[in-house]
Amino acid sequence: MRLCTLCQKERAVLKRPKTGQQICRNCFYAVFETEVHNTIQENELFKRGDKVAIAASGGKDSTVLAHVMTTLNERYGYGLDLFLLSVDEGITGYRDDSLETVKRNEQQYKIPLKIVSYEELYGWSMDAIVKEIGMKNNCTFCGVFRRQALDRGAALLQVDHIVTGHNADDIAETVLMNILRGDFSRLQRCTAIRTATNETIPRSKPFKYTYEKEIVMYAYFKKLDYFSTECIYSPNAYRGYARAFLKDLESIRPSAIMDIIHSGEAWESKIEVKVNTPVDGRVIVGSCERCGYMSSNKLCKACVLLEGLNKGLPKLAIGNSTKYKREQDKRDASARARVCDPATPSGRSPS
Amino acid sequence: MGLTIHLQFSGGMELLFNNEKEKTVTLPDTFTPALATLKDLLPWMRDNLLSERAELFMQGDTVRPGILVLINDADWELEGELEYVLKDDDTIVFISTLHGG
Numbered sequence: 001m002r003l004c005t006l007c008q009k010e011r012a013v014l015k016r017p018k019t020g021q022q023i024c025r026n027c028f029y030a031v032f033e034t035e036v037h038n039t040i041q042e043n044e045l046f047k048r049g050d051k052v053a054i055a056a057s058g059g060k061d062s063t064v065l066a067h068v069m070t071t072l073n074e075r076y077g078y079g080l081d082l083f084l085l086s087v088d089e090g091i092t093g094y095r096d097d098s099l100e101t102v103k104r105n106e107q108q109y110k111i112p113l114k115i116v117s118y119e120e121l122y123g124w125s126m127d128a129i130v131k132e133i134g135m136k137n138n139c140t141f142c143g144v145f146r147r148q149a150l151d152r153g154a155a156l157l158q159v160d161h162i163v164t165g166h167n168a169d170d171i172a173e174t175v176l177m178n179i180l181r182g183d184f185s186r187l188q189r190c191t192a193i194r195t196a197t198n199e200t201i202p203r204s205k206p207f208k209y210t211y212e213k214e215i216v217m218y219a220y221f222k223k224l225d226y227f228s229t230e231c232i233y234s235p236n237a238y239r240g241y242a243r244a245f246l247k248d249l250e251s252i253r254p255s256a257i258m259d260i261i262h263s264g265e266a267w268e269s270k271i272e273v274k275v276n277t278p279v280d281g282r283v284i285v286g287s288c289e290r291c292g293y294m295s296s297n298k299l300c301k302a303c304v305l306l307e308g309l310n311k312g313l314p315k316l317a318i319g320n321s322t323k324y325k326r327e328q329d330k331r332d333a334s335a336r337a338r339v340c341d342p343a344t345p346s347g348r349s350p351s
Numbered sequence: 352m353g354l355t356i357h358l359q360f361s362g363g364m365e366l367l368f369n370n371e372k373e374k375t376v377t378l379p380d381t382f383t384p385a386l387a388t389l390k391d392l393l394p395w396m397r398d399n400l401l402s403e404r405a406e407l408f409m410q411g412d413t414v415r416p417g418i419l420v421l422i423n424d425a426d427w428e429l430e431g432e433l434e435y436v437l438k439d440d441d442t443i444v445f446i447s448t449l450h451g452g
Contacts, residue, residue, distance in 0.1 A: 002429055013421075015428040022429055060362070060448075216362060216419055216448045217426070228363040228447070243449065247416035 006031070013221075017211045017254035025221055032218055036206050037072050043193050045204045048079040051159040055150055056084040056105060056113075058098030061165030063105060063226040064215050065207060069163065070109045082109075083157050087149045088117035089142055090125025091232060098227040108225070116153040118145055122302070124309055130233055133314040138233050141309075144301045148293055154201045166205040169212040169246065172257045175264035176242045184267075191264040200294055211257060353378045354387065354439050358396070362446040364418065369402045376400070382437065389422075390433040392443070419446040
């Protein structure tokens with residue numbers, strides 16, 4: 001039997017990917033929780049009395065986050081008012097089941113739950129969107145819509161802050177994807193533990209330095225109740241490949257995950273990106289002229305995607321859209337030709 | 352009597368094994384007690400228990416990266432991984448981390 005390198009008493013049950021230490025169950029709980037606490041303190045994520053929404057999907061990360069936030073809030077007296085915030089994308093056989101898990105979390109942790117749905121916010125569920133657009137690229141819609149949905153839900157709850165369960169593996173994956181896509185603007189932002197704009201509610205990632213392996217082990221040892229079915233629409237997602245690659249690297253050298261995050265951080269200041277440059281630490285952005293959500297363009301990404309869906313040209317805003325723009329211009333031109341009076345709106349605001 | 356092993360699947364792993372979260376198996380006599388290892392067990396599981404998509408369970412002679420393995424409730428990295436010698440009544444847990452969070 002191997003003894004824990006920390007307490008030298010109990011049986012070691014986990015080899016920490018970050019340090020290689022062999023530790024027992026109780027020492028694992030202690031270091032895991034303390035590291036998250038230190039991350040919260042060092043980055044000054046919250047103020048006493050803050051209302052904080054935990055973005056909860058029912059999956060492993062957000063379930064462990066809800067547990068740890070509740071534990072730390074009590075243990076260290078953060079004085080936070082916690083809420084669970086869930087987004088219902090409208091995916092039958094996936095989200096409806098995972099929301100049941102979140103409802104159980106609401107009971108277990110005694111934190112009030114708010115669910116906002118794509119259907120009520122946008123008039124489109126993911127099931128309906130996939131019917132329109134097919135299995136490819138639908139993650140683009142889901143990602144853009146989810147980001148706004150969380151902000152809108154948080155506004156309804158009147159919270160000061162949103163925390164998400166993104167872990168070190170997720171962030172490393174995102175760094176890789178942004179490099180592979182040459183998206184330097186996102187590469188700069190994706191490693192930030194806290195996003196600050198003047199338009200939206202601050203978001204942070206208390207698990208930025210927490211390995212997925214430890215989150216899963218924590219959930220396993222604590223017997224936390226989480227939902228683990230893959231999204232039925234995601235098998236084509238680009239992220240899956242980045243993820244498999246990252247896991248291969250991790251199996252050779254566990255520090256690869258932290259190394260990639262550090263790489264992402266190091267690139268930060270090296271490349272000039274003109275849009276959304278922080279001024280005094282805050283990013284100044286405009287707002288969407290249709291819905292008012294923050295946007296560096298006239299219309300926010302969600303409104304562009306919605307316009308495409310509502311006009312029957314759902315591919316309008318994804319990928320190389322020159323062809324679709326041309327198609328749309330043709331349609332608009334013929335609509336204008338039909339409507340002779342220029343004052344009559346043709347479904348599109350004058351530009 | 353062959354070795355009896357308790358297997359558990361979670362985190363989405365069960366989807367590859369007929370959606371069963373737990374299964375107790377008695378290994379055939381080709382598994383010699385005190386000699387047979389986890390390296391022998393994995394391909395046997397693949398050939399006898401797996402219901403679909405072998406590539407999501409194994410890669411080379413080991414489990415696919417991203418699948419956590421626990422032997423009697425301890426990380427298999429502490430137990431010799433593939434070289435672990437199977438004992439009667441062992442519990443081996445497979446947890447996928449590859450499913451959404």
